[in-house]
Amino acid sequence: MGSRLVGYGSYLPEKVMTNQDFEKIMDTSDEWIVQRTGMRERHFAAADETVVDMAANAARRALNSANLTIDDIDMLIVATTSSELDFPSVAVQVLGALGAKNNAPAFDVRGACTGYIYGLHCARAFFSAGMHNRIMVIGAEKMSRFIDFNDRNTAVLFGDGAGALIFERSSSGYSGIIDTVVMGDGREFDMLHGSPDHKIIMNGPETYKKAVTLMPAAAQHIMEHAGITAENVDWIIPHQANLRIIQSGAARLGFPLEKILITVDKHANTSGASGVLALSYGLDNGYIKHGQLVLYPAFGSGLTWGAALIRV
Numbered sequence: 001m002g003s004r005l006v007g008y009g010s011y012l013p014e015k016v017m018t019n020q021d022f023e024k025i026m027d028t029s030d031e032w033i034v035q036r037t038g039m040r041e042r043h044f045a046a047a048d049e050t051v052v053d054m055a056a057n058a059a060r061r062a063l064n065s066a067n068l069t070i071d072d073i074d075m076l077i078v079a080t081t082s083s084e085l086d087f088p089s090v091a092v093q094v095l096g097a098l099g100a101k102n103n104a105p106a107f108d109v110r111g112a113c114t115g116y117i118y119g120l121h122c123a124r125a126f127f128s129a130g131m132h133n134r135i136m137v138i139g140a141e142k143m144s145r146f147i148d149f150n151d152r153n154t155a156v157l158f159g160d161g162a163g164a165l166i167f168e169r170s171s172s173g174y175s176g177i178i179d180t181v182v183m184g185d186g187r188e189f190d191m192l193h194g195s196p197d198h199k200i201i202m203n204g205p206e207t208y209k210k211a212v213t214l215m216p217a218a219a220q221h222i223m224e225h226a227g228i229t230a231e232n233v234d235w236i237i238p239h240q241a242n243l244r245i246i247q248s249g250a251a252r253l254g255f256p257l258e259k260i261l262i263t264v265d266k267h268a269n270t271s272g273a274s275g276v277l278a279l280s281y282g283l284d285n286g287y288i289k290h291g292q293l294v295l296y297p298a299f300g301s302g303l304t305w306g307a308a309l310i311r312v
Contacts, residue, residue, distance in 0.1 A: 003127045003135075003176030005312050007066025007166035010280035011057035012267070013045040019156070028152045038243020042159030042268035044144045051083050051090050054162035055140035056097040062136065062164035063098075070098040073166070075135040076106040077122055079115030079272035081194075081301075082142045083108070090140060112192075113239050113300025114182065115139065115272030120308045121180040127169050134168040139273035148199045157242075158200070159268035163276030165310075175311045178293075181222045182306035183214075192301040211245045211299045216252040218307040219297040226309055228293075230254050235288055239298035240264040240274045249297070261287060271300065279310075288312055 018041045019030035033039055045054060055078055063070060078091040085093075091106035111118035116139040123135045140162035147155050167176050191210065192202045215238060223229060236255050238246050243264055250260050263278040270277055275296045282288035290312060297307040 001127055001130050002170050002172055002178070003124070003167040004170040004172065005165060005176050005310065006168050007062045007068065008164065008280050008283055009058050009061025009063070009065055010161065010163040010277050011054050011061065012043040012161045013049060013054065015044045015046065016041050017044050022156055025149060026152050026155065028156065033156050036244070037157060038264050039156060039268045040265045043161055045142050045160040051080055051140050051142050052093045052097060054142070054160065055090055055094050055138045055164070058138060058140065058162035058164040059094055059098060059136060062166050066166050068166065070095065070100045071102040073134050073136045074102070074104050075126060075132045076104060077119045077135065077137045078108045079111060079119040079137070079139045080108055080141055081110055081112050081115065081271060082145055094138065111272065111300065111304045112302055113241065113269070113271045113274065114298045114302070114304035114306050115300070116275050117180060117296065117298050117306040117308045118182050118304070120177050121182045121306070123167060124177040124180050127167070127177070132169070134166065136164055136166045138162060138164040139276045141271040141273045143269070143271055146194060146198050146200050153204060154200045154202055157269050159270050161267060161270045161273050161277050163273055163280045165276060165279070178309040178311055179222055179226045180306065180308045181218060181225065183218070183304070185303045188303050189301070191303065208242070208245060210303060211241060212248040212252070214303070214305040215239065215245070215297040215299045216249045218305050219253055219295055222295070222307040222309055232293060233259070233295045234292035235259055235261050235282065236295045236297070237261045237275050237278045237282070238296070239300070240267060240278055241269045241299070274298070283312065
């Protein structure tokens with residue numbers, strides 16, 4: 001059994017933090033940020049706006065696009081690393097926020113920037129086992145909670161937002177979540193991690209080296225597993241961590257830049273929400289068409305990395 005995509009939605013907080021805004025509060029410049037990251041602006045959640053709030057807003061829009069209610073969903077998975085509460089899960093809180101009454105199972109996955117692919121991996125497994133009929137996978141992050149405004153190297157990199165996809169079980173293996181691959185290596189976790197006081201600790205040069213190697217490797221692995229080549233892929237939506245990483249990965253894979261969907265200039269790095277926000281942007285603006293094949297590779301803290309193939 002496979003799946004098919006039946007709905008999508010996204011949410012970005014109202015506040016936009018531009019590079020010029022950062023110029024006012026730290027020793028940096030728009031030119032410096034753009035040259036090193038490709039980022040120009042990012043969205044920051046309000047102080048009283050939570051990960052649950054953003055996830056629920058994205059979920060409502062996905063349900064509306066699919067003409068469904070929350071009780072039509074029989075499993076909810078949320079990819080996040082920035083929940084305000086240690087427990088319960090963001091997923092079960094979203095069920096509460098949306099008024100679900102059908103007792104659907106709900107849980108979070110904590111794969112950092114690779115989190116959404118981990119969520120898709122779980123959903124694909126449940127569909128393959130025939131255990132669920134309609135699954136919503138949400139990526140939601142409030143990365144602004146972790147920003148150290150004394151560190152200009154990391155402060156400009158992150159943003160907030162949420163996106164949601166709804167899949168339902170289908171007998172076709174050529175639509176929806178076609179394939180996923182996820183990997184992890186805890187031996188180098190100190191390269192990129194959160195500190196006890198909730199600040200982002202990152203070895204930038206080493207993280208860059210790993211990202212430009214492991215994301216293309218995951219993309220190549222999943223294409224080989226699916227028996228396709230780059231020519232069969234309509235769009236590649238890489239994790240939106242850094243424009244230079246994206247460009248380097250595209251060059252390694254032989255993907256022309258016109259097939260790369262880039263939103264890092266608009267959203268910055270939204271961690272587990274990155275790829276689904278970009279996919280929603282592509283669908284909303286008519287870049288991605290029904291029936292097209294999308295390849296989504298990602299790399300993140302852990303170290304974690306992986307890729308997903310989705311036919312929209």
